[in-house]
Amino acid sequence: MTSSIRARLGQLTAGLAARLAEVRPARSAANTGQVETVGREPVTRLGRLRDVRIRDRGAGYTLEAELFDGLDAITLVWFGRRRIVGIEVDRVVRVRGRIAERDGTQVLYNPYYELQRT
Numbered sequence: 001m002t003s004s005i006r007a008r009l010g011q012l013t014a015g016l017a018a019r020l021a022e023v024r025p026a027r028s029a030a031n032t033g034q035v036e037t038v039g040r041e042p043v044t045r046l047g048r049l050r051d052v053r054i055r056d057r058g059a060g061y062t063l064e065a066e067l068f069d070g071l072d073a074i075t076l077v078w079f080g081r082r083r084i085v086g087i088e089v090d091r092v093v094r095v096r097g098r099i100a101e102r103d104g105t106q107v108l109y110n111p112y113y114e115l116q117r118t
Helices: 003-023
Strands: 043-056 061-068 073-079 092-097 099-102 105-109 112-115
Touching (some): 043 073
Parallel strands (some): 073 105
Antiparallel strands (some): 043 092, 061 073, 092 112
16 A cells, blocks of 8 residues: 555545544443443434445335444334435435334434535
C-alpha cells in the first residue's frame, strides 16, 4: 500500500472515530457496550454498513443492513423496500430509532437515517 493511500485511509478512519465519539460514550466499567434502553427510549448510532440484503418475508420484502459502530453490530430493517438509494455496503450512516430484539440480536425497524460523508 502506498503512503498516500495509507495517509488517506488514516484521515478517513480518524474522522469516523471522531463522529463515533460524538454519538456513543466511551466504554468503561459501567458501560460494557450492552445496550440498555429503558422504556424504549430512542437511540442514535453512527457506523458503517457491513452487509445489505433483501429478504422475502412471505407477505412482502424487507431491506436489511448490518450497521457496525465500532463496538456492536445492529440490524436495520426497512419493511416493504427492495432498495434505498445510498444504503449500500461500506456507507457511513447515522440512524435513529427504538431498539428491539430479534433472535438475540439488536434491531432497528424502519429507522430514520442520514447518509454521512466520509
